[in-house]
Amino acid sequence: MKAIPYGRQHIDQTDIDAVVSTLQADFLTQGPKVQEFENKFADYVGSKYAVAVNNATSGLHLAVLALGLKEGERVITTPITFAASANCVRYAGGEVWFADIDPDTYLLSIESTKKLINSKPKGFFKGIIPVDFAGLPVNLEAFRDLANEHDLWIIEDACHAPGGYFSDSKGVKQMCGNGNYADIGIFSFHPVKHIACGEGGMITTNSEKLYKRLSSLRTHGITKEDMAENHGGWFYEMQELGYNYRLTDIQSALGITQLTKNKAGVARRNDIANNYKQAFNGKVKFQSLPDGNLNAHHLFVVEVDDRKGLYDFLRTHHIYAQIHYIPVHTLPYYKEIGYGSTDLSKSENYYSRCISLPMYPTLSNEEQGFVIEKVLKFVNG
Ligand SMILES: *Cc1c(COP(=O)(O)O)cnc(C)c1O
Secondary structure (H helix, E strand, O other), X not given: OOOEEOOOOOOOHHHHHHHHHHHOOOOOEOOHHHHHHHHHHHXXXXXXXXXXXXXXXXXXXXXHHHOOOOOOOEEEEOOOOOOHHHHHHHHOOOEEEEOOEOOOOOOEOHHXXXXXXXXXXXXXXXXXXXXXXXXXXOOXXXXXXXXXXXXXXXXXXXXXXXXXEEEOOOXXXXXXXXXXXXXEEEEEOOOOOOOOXXXXXXXXXXXXXXXXXXXXXHEOOEEOOXXXXXXXXXXXXXXXXXXXOOOEHHHHHHHHHHHHOHHXXXXXXXXXXXXXXXXXXXXXXXXXXXOXXXXXXXXXXXXXXXXXXXXXXXXXXXXXXXXXXXXXXXXXXXXXXXXXXXXXXXXXXXXXXXXXXXXXXXXOHHHHHHHHHHHHHXXXX
């Protein structure tokens, strides 16, 4: 029997053709495809600027640097995320403080974040990194109000959510990563995410100043801008210590063709989610969906009493469900350096019960029916 993973990429002939023609062109890296991908991605999410990078982890690193995070400065994020959302703060020598999640949306709780901020003197924290977990957009309007009150920046970790949106208080749809409420948005093109580049990431922003800083930091901190006239065409300056975090033209060509399929992919993911919800309604708890939101559904998470039992049972039927995530504050590295003593019991309780079921556009109705049948069989005993 064919194995059913929790997620998988979808590569078709148009993707293959795009990569092959880039291999036959003049540039392998830093060519026209990078810029085209950046422009198309910015158009798609509705941001002014986009900066392509070699993966989202690099994107997060550049984001905290561009926002000026310094050693010892403190940033708040959620424990229910991939470690990279927190690690970027450590790269810059900052402290990661965790606030708890909402037990129904599984997103960073605004109340818990407020409580943590208010328990400390003014100026204690520098920024917040909310995560659009599983593809469900964070209400960034609410976080912006809180951030403005305390002079904080916001990095939206939108790695799970290209194509998702929430509706703000005026009823306007706000696409994930559009930069209207967060300072910077981050996306990943790891094959398990919506858009596969092998490795890859995108940083979005509406700030020209941040855009320039991010572009410079991506390429060693080197710039040539406006220098040819005074010094000659070869001239460049290294103005700060940057990195080589560039995406290649080959990956960008793949990213462009993958991006064109994302809208349909998100729609199919939502069909799959609706099938699960219909089957599980009243029997198995799943992530709630606030009004006016489109969940991009990187994942479909359910909660069960005997999570390990279900995980093992599904594996005997070649269904490879996955767990997202082990709370970051309980990972040995963070346990050792742990800051604060915030109550994170909702995150810990969620982790003891969560399991991500197969969710990807090419999952067939038959395969999904098989998954649903096995989950219900296990839950009903
Ligand atoms: C995948 C992921 C990342 C890191 O992405 P990479 O492209 O693999 O570096 C960061 N944050 C979240 C929430 C992710 O899911």
